Amino acid sequence: MSKKLLFLISILILVLPFTLFVNQALASEGSLHVTGTAVVTGLPDIVYISLGVETKHSSAEAAAKKNALIMNQVYTALKDLGLTEQQITTSGYQIYSSTQVLNRGTDQEKTITTYHVNNRVNISTKNLEQIGQIIDNAIKAGANQVQNVRFDIENKQQMQLQALKNAVQQGKAKAEAMAEAAGITLGGLANMSESYSSYTPMMDTIAVKAEALAFSNTTINPGQVEVSATVSMNYWF
Incomplete structure (x- = not known):
């Protein structure tokens, strides 16, 4: 058996018990699932x-x-x-x-x-x-x-991080509001995952015909670039 395969097996042995523990804990103690979303906009630079x-x-x-x-x-x-x-x-x-x-x-x-x-x-x-x-x-x-x-936007990393922070804050606020309304005490964060999407302004398929090639002074105004983040959060209670 190769060293690489042995390494992967050892990682699985370490990770699986923890995953089972989290799932069992969520099932026995109760869990609150929320999602947070946020959109950050910016002016294009390219x-x-x-x-x-x-x-x-x-x-x-x-x-x-x-x-x-x-x-x-x-x-x-x-x-x-x-x-x-x-x-x-x-x-x-x-x-x-x-x-x-x-x-x-x-x-x-x-x-x-x-x-x-x-x-x-x-x-x-x-x-x-x-x-x-x-x-x-x-x-x-x-x-x-x-x-x-x-x-x-050539480098959207800062926008992605800001959108992620805002989404986490929204998710946390939703969890706290739901717990308060339900009369339960919110516990710690069990797990969390995230995803991104972005929107870039685009003008599709500008038809240019031979008989219309004499125009000039084309004006195109860019819109804003949007980066959205969604987080999925599980809390114990």
């Missing part, structure tokens, strides 16, 4: 923009060459704004074909095959005031797809 170039042609090679040409123009336009290569990363590249049958069922029936090339990039920047300019310059350079714009 934005992620997903955009791309789609080209199509009767030749796959021609569609790919045209796409590469336009995407190079988009890269140049973005770098002219001060964005680095680390801030512009390829997120997907796809080539596929579609067919269309003309004059179906006649002597002039004809099948047309069109090749599509999709090239998508992700852009990240902490300069939130530059969002509109990034989108405008990319579109003017030839980008014809903007999938989404997502706001976030």
Whole structure:
């Protein structure tokens, strides 16, 4: 038997009796279960923009060459704004074909095959005031797809800790209120667990059509980032 397996078995031998003891104690003495929740909000400090170039042609090679040409123009336009290569990363590249049958069922029936090339990039920047300019310059350079714009906070650890503290305080207050109303004396905390979730403002699938590429001065206002924490608490009484 390996040393690693022996170590795991010894840990289980130590932990299981304690777990059984807690469960038995809760069952015999009585327990009060509460949950506490809290939400902490903050202003985003980073934005992620997903955009791309789609080209199509009767030749796959021609569609790919045209796409590469336009995407190079988009890269140049973005770098002219001060964005680095680390801030512009390829997120997907796809080539596929579609067919269309003309004059179906006649002597002039004809099948047309069109090749599509999709090239998508992700852009990240902490300069939130530059969002509109990034989108405008990319579109003017030839980008014809903007999938989404997502706001976030780069380091949410402090928000998570604060949300956790607030959730514990709420759970404790609820337990004390319930115990007082029930006329029981609240004992110690038997066990506690936690979970997190977060919400980041996002604008999904901004449709950009070829005939509408002349617009400029795009304005996008970020919302607030939310981090929520939930704690599950068991008290003895």
